[in-house]
Amino acid sequence: MVTSHRPWAEPYRIKMVELLRVTTREDRESALREAGWNTFLLRSDMVAIDLLTDSGTNAMSDRQWSAMMLGDEAYAGSASYYRLEAAIKRRYGYAHVVPTHQGRGAEHLLSHMLVKQGDVVPGNMYFTTTRAHQELAGGRFEDVVIDEAHDPSSEHPFKGNVDLAKLERLIERVGARRIPYVCVAATVNMAGGQPISLENLRAVRALTKRHGISVYLDATRAMENAFFIVEREPGQGHRTLADVLHEMCSLSDGCTMSAKKDLLVNIGGFLALNDATLADEARNLGVLFEGLHTYGGLAGRDLEAMAVGIEEALDPAHMRARIGQVRYVADALAASGVPIVKPTGGHAVFLDARAFLPHLSQDAFPAQALAAELYLEGSVRSMERGIVSAGRDPDSGEHRRPRLELVRLTFPRRVYTQAHCDVVVDTVQRVLARAPQIRGLRMVHEPRHLRFFQARFAPL
Numbered sequence: 294m295v296t297s298h299r300p301w302a303e304p305y306r307i308k309m310v311e312l313l314r315v316t317t318r319e320d321r322e323s324a325l326r327e328a329g330w331n332t333f334l335l336r337s338d339m340v341a342i343d344l345l346t347d348s349g350t351n352a353m354s355d356r357q358w359s360a361m362m363l364g365d366e367a368y369a370g371s372a373s374y375y376r377l378e379a380a381i382k383r384r385y386g387y388a389h390v391v392p393t394h395q396g397r398g399a400e401h402l403l404s405h406m407l408v409k410q411g412d413v414v415p416g417n418m419y420f421t422t423t424r425a426h427q428e429l430a431g432g433r434f435e436d437v438v439i440d441e442a443h444d445p446s447s448e449h450p451f452k453g454n455v456d457l458a459k460l461e462r463l464i465e466r467v468g469a470r471r472i473p474y475v476c477v478a479a480t481v482n483m484a485g486g487q488p489i490s491l492e493n494l495r496a497v498r499a500l501t502k503r504h505g506i507s508v509y510l511d512a513t514r515a516m517e518n519a520f521f522i523v524e525r526e527p528g529q530g531h532r533t534l535a536d537v538l539h540e541m542c543s544l545s546d547g548c549t550m551s552a553k554k555d556l557l558v559n560i561g562g563f564l565a566l567n568d569a570t571l572a573d574e575a576r577n578l579g580v581l582f583e584g585l586h587t588y589g590g591l592a593g594r595d596l597e598a599m600a601v602g603i604e605e606a607l608d609p610a611h612m613r614a615r616i617g618q619v620r621y622v623a624d625a626l627a628a629s630g631v632p633i634v635k636p637t638g639g640h641a642v643f644l645d646a647r648a649f650l651p652h653l654s655q656d657a658f659p660a661q662a663l664a665a666e667l668y669l670e671g672s673v674r675s676m677e678r679g680i681v682s683a684g685r686d687p688d689s690g691e692h693r694r695p696r697l698e699l700v701r702l703t704f705p706r707r708v709y710t711q712a713h714c715d716v717v718v719d720t721v722q723r724v725l726a727r728a729p730q731i732r733g734l735r736m737v738h739e740p741r742h743l744r745f746f747q748a749r750f751a752p753l
């Protein structure tokens with residue numbers, strides 16, 4: 294008798310395929326040289342398993358594709374906008390919705406409205422575009438995540454939690470008037486897709502309320518966060534993802550959203566708010582930066598795909614398979630001695646490049662070098678999350694030196710099969726076997742903004 298202990302299988306079947314190019318090691322060596330050892334600069338047709346990001350790389354369902362045919366492309370008052378607005382109000386619960394072309398569009402509007410010169414925006418770890426927009430508006434980001442988030446070996450179940458004492462001290466130090474809002478990410482991308490607990494979110498809300506400070510959620514992966522709350526937070530196991538998501542949002546004044554993650558689409562985002570005056574201002578600014586407030590830089594069909602995606606993403610079978618796939622790879626890697634960040638987060642497996650390449654100093658860009666080697670070895674594309682991503686301090690001009698030097702293997706939703714996952718595991722194991730021979734890199738071109746996207750390197 295065959296028994297299966299496999300708790301889940303992909304809750305979909307494939308009815309259209311995208312063919313992949315098979316490359317040789319020589320092909321990949323020349324592609325990497327052309328790309329300046331930066332995986333962001335590789336041409337995607339030279340990549341077999343693309344784990345660069347889960348952003349906009351999701352496979353849409355037949356229902357989403359059908360909904361796209363119903364897109365109302367009216368410049369103003371599109372019916373598609375009203376369908377999306379209703380879906381967001383229902384599931385996220387905010388009163389006002391301003392669509393934006395993607396997450397950073399929403400961050401731009403929010404920062405522009407709320408952050409003034411000299412302000413401080415506390416957050417549970419920085420995110421690249423979020424912090425960039427806070428700084429562009431004249432503010433400064435302050436990290437108030439718990440210390441465990443910076444420790445790749447910590448098994449804390451909610452490494453995305455805000456350290457309430459750090460937040461309280463910061464408020465005392467700079468004064469509540471200098472803090473336009475606290476930016477709470479759920480899950481925390483830069484800590485490895487780590488969730489924040491409902492208990493912590495409630496406590497953040499209570500603390501900030503006492504000081505009259507608003508809370509804005511980065512809801513980009515809030516549904517994945519809700520999955521972890523249901524799975525591991527005491528007293529939450531009986532709840533639905535939708536119910537938990539709704540409560541999470543109710544503990545904030547609004548959210549910025551990159552729909553390219555949770556919502557199973559290829560483009561889109563929104564800013565959602567409860568305050569009517571601010572919402573009016575956001576709609577007005579949106580006209581300058583995004584497009585009229587009923588399309589926000591998107592086509593009507595994109596709004597339709599998001600509206601359907603909201604419901605599909607809240608299906609527990611979807612989320613179990615989505616997070617299950619990430620865990621499958623993480624568990625296989627950990628079992629064979631590959632140093633990874635624990636516990637495994639929602640969207641990615643993070644390799645600990647410092648432990649993987651202990652002979653390289655941070656100035657030799659170990660995570661950048663490891664990402665390049667994974668591509669050479671198995672045509673697997675990953676990305677650096679370390680000193681290159683952290684950029685330079687705007688005041689001192691020095692490299693920011695994050696403790697974490699990571700390589701991110703990020704899983705697009707509903708795209709790859711378990712066999713692809715096995716190839717990924719095998720690739721990482723092969724690179725680990727020859728790790729002592731891997732040389733570091735030097736940066737030969739450094740762009741001013743978000744340098745990790747376009748920087749170029751050469752082997753040391």
Ligand SMILES: *Cc1c(COP(=O)(O)O)cnc(C)c1O
Pocket residue numbers: 348395396397398420422423478482511513514550551552553554561562
């Ligand atoms: C992707 C992302 C953003 C930015 O969204 P874009 O759609 O890429 O502009 C903001 N916050 C988090 C946590 C993200 O993962």
